[in-house]
Amino acid sequence: xxxxxxxxxxxxxxxxxxxxxxxxxxxxxxxxxxxxxxxxxxxxxxxxxxxxxxxxxxxxxxxxxxxxxxxxxxxxxxxxxxxxxxxxxxxxxxxxxxxxxxxxxxxxxxxxxxxxxxxxxxx
Numbered sequence: 726x727x728x729x730x731x732x733x734x735x736x737x738x739x740x741x742x743x744x745x746x747x748x749x750x751x752x753x754x755x756x757x758x759x760x761x762x763x764x765x766x767x768x769x770x771x772x773x774x775x776x777x778x779x780x781x782x783x784x785x786x787x788x789x790x791x792x793x794x795x796x797x798x799x800x801x802x803x804x805x806x807x808x809x810x811x812x813x814x815x816x817x818x819x820x821x822x823x824x825x826x827x828x829x830x831x832x833x834x835x836x837x838x839x840x841x842x843x844x845x846x847x848x
Contacts, residue, residue, distance in 0.1 A: 731837045733793055737785040739834070740778035747771030747827075756820055763820035766810060767827075770803060797835055804831035 748771030751757065757764030781796040782789040808828035811821040 727839070729837050729839045731834055732839050733783050733841060736793075736796075736834065736838065737778075737781075737783040740774065740781075740785060744771050744774040744778060747774055750823070754819060754823065756823060759817040759820045760814050762810075762814055763816050763824070766807075767823070770807075774803070793841065797838055800831055801835045804828050804835060807831065 747767050751764045751767045756767060777791070777796060777799055778785060779787045780789070780791045781793060782791060783793050783796070805828075807824045810816065811824045816824060
């Protein structure tokens with residue numbers, strides 16, 4: 726039995742709230758106290774996540790031009806950047822915690838993504 730249970734559909738419905746959170750939480754939490762980039766990294770990543778979601782070929786995509794596998798690869802890269810940023814940029818306090826928690830959440834969701842089954846081709 727696989728522990729990878731996050732389906733493409735589940736992931737699709739998480740994408741918009743996550744993007745909105747990445748955009749709004751820096752304002753609500755007053756991020757950027759230790760480094761202004763702590764504010765802007767989340768804010769701009771949120772807008773990028775919104776565009777990525779709109780362009781992904783899944784249930785909530787609007788212009789479905791990017792494969793879901795590309796979406797997962799970008800999510801993984803964001804998780805790695807979010808994990809490295811607090812250390813590389815000297816974030817402290819809430820700025821540090823925000824990025825470590827978000828990184829772990831993103832990397833967990835990506836690692837628990839259920840593999841996609843091949844769609845049978847019709848002749």
